[in-house]
Amino acid sequence: MSDSSLCFASARELARLIRERELSAREVMAAHLGQIDRLNPCLNAIVAKLDDAACLALAEAADHRLASGDDVGPLHGLPIAFKDLEAAVGFPCTRGSLIYKNDRPLEDTVLVERLRRAGAIPIGKTNVPEFGMGSHTYNKVYGTTRNPYDLSKSAGGSSGGAGAALAAGLLPIADGSDLGGSLRNPGNFNNVVGFRPTVGLVPIAPSTLPFVGFLSKGPLARSVGDAALLLSVMAGADPRDPACYPSNPAGFAQPLHRGFGGVRIAWSPDLGGLPLDSRVRDVLGRQRRTFDDLGCEVEDACPDLREADDIFLTIRRWRSWATHGALVGEHRDRLKPEAVEEIEAGSRVSGTALADAMTRHSALLERMRRFEERYKFLVCAVNQVPPFDTTIDWPRHIEGVEMEHYVAWMKSAYWISVTFRPAISVPAGFTSEGLPVGIQIVGRYRDDSGVLQLAHAFEQATGFGRRHPEPP
Numbered sequence: 036m037s038d039s040s041l042c043f044a045s046a047r048e049l050a051r052l053i054r055e056r057e058l059s060a061r062e063v064m065a066a067h068l069g070q071i072d073r074l075n076p077c078l079n080a081i082v083a084k085l086d087d088a089a090c091l092a093l094a095e096a097a098d099h100r101l102a103s104g105d106d107v108g109p110l111h112g113l114p115i116a117f118k119d120l121e122a123a124v125g126f127p128c129t130r131g132s133l134i135y136k137n138d139r140p141l142e143d144t145v146l147v148e149r150l151r152r153a154g155a156i157p158i159g160k161t162n163v164p165e166f167g168m169g170s171h172t173y174n175k176v177y178g179t180t181r182n183p184y185d186l187s188k189s190a191g192g193s194s195g196g197a198g199a200a201l202a203a204g205l206l207p208i209a210d211g212s213d214l215g216g217s218l219r220n221p222g223n224f225n226n227v228v229g230f231r232p233t234v235g236l237v238p239i240a241p242s243t244l245p246f247v248g249f250l251s252k253g254p255l256a257r258s259v260g261d262a263a264l265l266l267s268v269m270a271g272a273d274p275r276d277p278a279c280y281p282s283n284p285a286g287f288a289q290p291l292h293r294g295f296g297g298v299r300i301a302w303s304p305d306l307g308g309l310p311l312d313s314r315v316r317d318v319l320g321r322q323r324r325t326f327d328d329l330g331c332e333v334e335d336a337c338p339d340l341r342e343a344d345d346i347f348l349t350i351r352r353w354r355s356w357a358t359h360g361a362l363v364g365e366h367r368d369r370l371k372p373e374a375v376e377e378i379e380a381g382s383r384v385s386g387t388a389l390a391d392a393m394t395r396h397s398a399l400l401e402r403m404r405r406f407e408e409r410y411k412f413l414v415c416a417v418n419q420v421p422p423f424d425t426t427i428d429w430p431r432h433i434e435g436v437e438m439e440h441y442v443a444w445m446k447s448a449y450w451i452s453v454t455f456r457p458a459i460s461v462p463a464g465f466t467s468e469g470l471p472v473g474i475q476i477v478g479r480y481r482d483d484s485g486v487l488q489l490a491h492a493f494e495q496a497t498g499f500g501r502r503h504p505e506p507p
Contacts, residue, residue, distance in 0.1 A: 041066040042204030043503060046113055046261040049207055053112035056101065060112030063207075064094035064156065067114050071205045077186060077507050080199035081116045081206075082177045083127050084159035090114070093156045109288065110268060111154030113207050118194055119160040120167050120212060123147045126157070131165040131174035133369045134362060145240040145273050146210060146252055153268040161209060162196030165371050166359060170220040170418075170445050171429060172196055175369070179425050182224060183504035184471055188422035191224035193217035197255050198225035202504055208265050209255040212239075214351065216417070216448025218253050222460035223417035223473030226500060228262045228490070229255050233481045234455040237269045238276035245278045248354045249347065249452040257500060259461065259491040263287045266483070286484060291491035296330035298489075301410040303337035305419075309446055310433040312420045318464040318472040319416060325496050326414065329489075338406040338413065342395050343450040348440075349384055349392040356381025373428065373441040396453065403454045404480070412489055413477040416447045417460040421470040451475065457483040461490045462499035471499075 036044065041063060052058035068087050075081050085093075097112045117123045120130055122140035129135045143151065151157065162180045164172050172195025173179035180195045182188040183203040190199040194211030198221030201209050211218040213231040222229020230253045237252045239245065254265035267288040272281045304319045305311040326333050355377045362370065363378050370378075420430050430444040431437065438444050451458045456477050463474035476493070478486035494500055 038066040038069055039204070042070045043257070044207070045258055046110070046207040046256060047264050050110060050113055053101070054107065060094040060097040060156065061091060063112060064090055064114055067205060067207070070203070074183070074203050074506065075205060077181065078183060078199050078203055078205075079178055079180050080162060080190070080196040080203065081159045082119065082162050082196065084116070090156070090158045093158070097154065097156060108153035108268070109264065110150065110208065113155050114158050115150060115155040115208055115210070116159040116161045116197075116200065116206060117147055117150070117157060118197055118209075118211055119163045120193070121147050121210065123157060123160070126160055129176045130167070131163045131176060133175050134366050136176050145238045145275055146269060149268055150210060155208070161194065161200055163194070164192045165374055167193035167212065167214070167217060168374050168377055169193070169429060169441055170216055173425070181425060182422050184226065184469060185422065186507055187424060188470065189224060189425050191221035191418075191422070194221045194229070194255060198222060198227055198229065201225065201227045201255055201257055204503070208261060210252070210265070210269070211255050212250060212252045213452070214248065214250045215347065215442055215452055216445045218255060219417050219448050219458060219460040219473070219475060220445060222255055224422045224471060226462045226471035226473070226502065227255055227257050228259050228462070228500065229460045230262045230266065230487070231452070231458045232266065232270065232483050233457045235278055235280045236282055236481070236483060237266075238271070238273040238279040240273060240275035242276065244354060244357060245276055248350060249455070259459070259487055259494050260291060263291060263487050287487065291488050293488045293492070294330065295489060295492060297332060298330070298412070299332045299334065299410050300326055301336035301338070301406070301413045302326075302333050303335065303413065304416050306340060306415050306447055306450060307337040309419060310436040311416055312433055314421050314466040315416055315419065315472055318466065319474055322463050322474055322497070325493060329492050329496060334410075336410060338454075339402045340399065340450050340453070343399060343453045344446060346392050346396045346399065347449050347453050349388060350396070352377060352381035353384040353389050354381070356384070376441075399453060400455065403456070407479045411479060411485065415451075415475050415477070417473045417475040419444055419447050421466050421472055447475070451477055456480055457486045459486050459490045461494055463497065464499055465502070
């Protein structure tokens with residue numbers, strides 16, 4: 036295999052070839068290091084990278100363990116760079132903030148621990164916006180991550196570095212996290228797969244607020260199959276996260292093929308009337324027939340998501356204040372304005388307002404459950420806009436409608452976060468300018484396997500994910 040084909044091979048295939056010793060981890064590492072050396076200077080996707088010699092030494096050690104007959108994990112020999120919101124021993128954890136520029140963690144998060152145990156070889160971190168706030172990856176520590184399909188456009192966020200690295204062949208797999216769209220949005224912007232699991236499937240530890248909020252950690256990959264493989268490593272209860280429920284992670288590594296004849300799907304690209312860029316609407320509109328061709332019964336329908344906006348913003352702002360409030364007084368001049376605004380808004384959320392938001396959240400979840408008695412899946416937009424210019428902080432208008440705050444343009448993602456349901460972004464086509472557009476498939480509570488299976492069927496029927504960016 037050529038270096039180029041290695042860099043765009045599936046993670047499942049690379050892991051198999053390494054495990055069967057038809058390919059060495061060193062060869063895989065060398066190919067990806069070459070791609071990183073060529074493309075990362077203009078993409079700025081991978082940060083805090085080890086030098087090439089250290090990376091190759093880690094790969095050689097992985098080959099030695101395999102040759103010695105040691106048991107190896109399902110990701111053995113695959114290079115990975117952890118999201119820079121994850122604490123990982125041996126790497127800085129800046130959170131995209133100057134405040135933490137020199138932070139060197141002494142312990143791994145549970146997610147990092149599992150990825151290491153599965154045999155992935157850590158070589159660096161992937162870039163994020165400050166504290167993961169917003170879906171455009173730029174910060175004062177490392178700068179801006181650019182979209183491989185158009186270097187003048189955003190790679191999304193907060194897992195923007197991960198999405199861009201996958202799309203450009205710098206990594207075969209990547210981890211991410213998603214509170215308001217941070218797995219799905221970069222998947223969408225970079226023509227890769229971003230899967231937000233059901234809240235509680237993947238442990239989030241350490242966490243100061245394990246039962247509050249909408250955060251979910253999960254995989255990014257160039258295919259649904261690779262995302263499922265990665266999820267099989269990430270998922271599963273851990274005593275350090277009391278909010279994580281028991282599951283069967285090994286099931287996600289099983290084949291994804293299944294039929295969808297007669298499965299009823301709700302079709303609502305704009306979730307009942309959100310402003311949607313005409314270019315996104317056009318791309319998605321062409322894909323309704325794909326679900327028809329898969330045998331699905333597709334109906335125009337939308338769950339009752341009233342108050343999702345206020346529920347999300349109230350709880351998110353309060354959580355931001357509880358987590359980062361002390362930083363505003365001491366480091367205000369080092370924080371981006373949107374972070375200051377978010378944290379200070381959280382300081383004004385009263386206990387009564389928080390309790391009211393949680394009560395209304397309970398009612399929304401019940402409405403969603405009743406909606407799912409008729410529909411097994413919901414299909415809608417991931418992002419309301421295609422990738423936008425890197426020179427702006429966030430889109431101010433969509434089809435003439437003013438966005439009232441810095442995440443208002445991504446309601447199609449964070450309204451789904453409020454449902455706690457599994458949701459995936461799968462490549463769905465390109466605008467006339469060649470910018471990627473993904474489609475969002477949402478499943479019933481804890482039906483993560485079903486979402487992966489339908490996404491896989493859509494992916495196989497359309498093949499948009501096989502279109503890679505041209506080298507700059």
